[in-house]
Amino acid sequence: MMHGFPIFPPAASTTAHQVDALFTGLLIMTVFFSGLIFFCITFFAIRYREGSKASRANARSEHLPLELAWMIIPLGISFVFYVWASTLFAKMHVAPPDATEIYVVGKQWMWKIQHQQGNREINELHVPAGRPVKLIMTSQDVIHSFFVPAFRIKQDVLPGRYSTEWFQATTPGVYHFFCSQFCGTSHASMIGDVIVMEPSQYERWLAGESTGTPMASSGEQLFRQFGCATCHQANNTGRGPSLVGLMGSRVALEGGGAVVADREYVQESILNPAAKIVRGYRPLMPVFRNQLTADQVSQLIEYIRSLGGSPVAAEGSTQ
């Protein structure tokens, strides 16, 4: 942690220093141009004050080359910063394929976190240092936003869809996370800590804390409990399509068109099945909107994923 009077928050992810470098670049540009303007105004205001002896000969009120210069130079500088910022953003946006996936649900006013192995936390997120982590986030009510200043990342969390953000923490420690999208009365209490641990320590934590079942197993249990298996049979003989190998595949739809089966599609098909009907099937499935929590939907998705397919590919193709 910094002491005294910090300007930068702790930087604890692989991209944090790169964001700080870009910020510093912009800061230097800002200081230069505002300094130039302040200097010109102060200098002119004194030198050309009313009654001063300075020569006013050949004063002009237009000068085309000058006008072009102060359009083209700022445009060039803007272009440099645009390219710098956009390439860095692209890097920050696309998660490495081997990232550990952790589910996050935002609801008024707490963060619920589920690890693949079944560990659940509220307003705390344990992650390993030195490994990419991808958060798969959805909201149960209004829009929230998951903001970790020490990692320089933020992403809005929306109801009805999955958004993602990723980071690779570098330094073990405890860092704030905040909800940064106003979400109602206790918005300011929707905060927590990211606890970055050495990988070995993280493995111990996962094993030690684990009282629940892995997400996919919980999903399988739900799959049976809600009678999904009656129609969605593995051998494709049921009234609904088989879900084996669904994730990441292209699904032809009734009424033409096709969709790549990503998390959002599966979520929508569970909560509001009539929205998209698989070609060759009839709209028979009941609506599960008010019967399943966001956590349970995520568990079902993990179960369906465990039946084969790759949601990473699916997400890449829709963004």
Next chain:
Amino acid sequence: MSPHSITTHDHYLNAGYGVRSWLLTTDHKRIAILYMISITFFFFIGGFFAFLMRMELLTPDGDLVSAETYNKLFSMHGITMVWFFLIPSIPSVLGNFLVPLMVGARDLAFPRLNLLSWYIYVAGGLFTLAAMIFGGVDTGWTFYTPFSSTYAHSNVIPVVIGIFILGFSSILTALNFIVTIHTMRAPGLTWFRLPLFIWAMYATSIILVLATPVLAITLAMLGVERIFGVGLFDPALGGDPLLFQHLFWFYSHPAVYIMILPAMGVVSEVITCFARKKVFGYKFMAFSLLAIASVGFLVWGHHMFVSGQSAYAGMVFSALSFIVAIPSAVKVFNWAATLYKGSISYHTPVLYGFGFIGLFTIGGLTGLFLASIAVDVHVHDTYFVIAHFHYIMVGGAVMGYLGGIHYWWPKMTGRLYPEGWAKFAALVLFVGFNLTFFPQFILGYLGMPRRYHVYPPEFQVLNVLSSAGATILGIGYLIPFVYLIWSLRHGKNAGANPWRASGLEWQTTSPPPVNNFEETPVVTGEPYTYAEEESPGG
């Protein structure tokens, strides 16, 4: 008759004294005064909300007001300041007063519509005020769905109706300006002889006419979802929450230019007058206003970089946001160049002009941080954004408004204000403003989110600095309020043209007669013809 009397000629202020003569007036100058009183009222209400917020933020704990009250305070601060003060400020007060005078006309094209626009403003204002007093609203001024449409329990619908009503007042004023500028210019007053303030009003009016209906549609859609449960924005009803954000920012980003373009117009008038020199690059100044107004319609997506909008859309909006900064840069450089080889005297309006240029430059350059998408991911929805847009809206638009009020006050009232107090107040405002908002840039980069009434203790020092600055800023606003009212009775007689300025509005008496000009003026040359040897101020 006292030595300070200005009743020696007939003018719009002594043309009638009864309440009816004001409430039923169609004189653009009187309507400007009605607007000035109304928006000043709302400014102090909005300022009071801000004062309570800053007091709450003195400590990390929520000890002054509850979370719910705090949420209502920042929502109502934003709503009041944006719609009931900033958007009408320069156009409805100075624009109303000056557009006919500057183009050499007797009034605006539609004087009755002009009065109607004020009544609509008052109706919308009182409706919203009542909704705030009887419960308030806690959605933020941005009304993001589905929170506002489904989850909020406060007076969302009444406030939205108030803003919906208010929009028509903006549209009527803008329509009036566009028609007046097109059809009622004095003989010889060609487009490139118009003062830049008129160009600014023209560009602003175009935005108002094109963008305000989109706000009305968006708010109506919000109302339909909230009242009837029609799924437009809430995914639980089959809607799309990002659709709301796209529609809202399609209005609300151009709305920022509605606030800043008029201030740019004021500053151009003031700088050129007190430098005794024609504004540098007149045509570039005029076209940059139009460029900002047009490109400003294409950058709304920069409010949505982390919203879930596609990454490619984000990159396009990022590029356009860099481009919209160029005409602003052109303006700043041209103002600075106007001072070169001028003959500069330091009266109150030019202090506001210098203050505007400095603060707008910082506000504009920090906008580039936000256009840089990788930095925006970190600072979006933090105090960095709050600081940035207050540099534009307060440091820019409010400084421009106050500068304009000080510049044209002698014309509007026939009186001079006490110059010493006025300079002192300008200085207090400048210091108070920077102390309030500069620390917020740092707070934001450190990661303090906006709209938090409690915060981690490491943010306290900067918050205390900001609250201290807000106190100074508050005092700074009260000083002009007192001496301007004082000057109405006790100020020195200003004469027709105390600054020896060149515009048509200065060629008539102060205060102007009801019909503005004894004879229709004829324009024979370019604007801003300042000879060096003349000096402003008596």
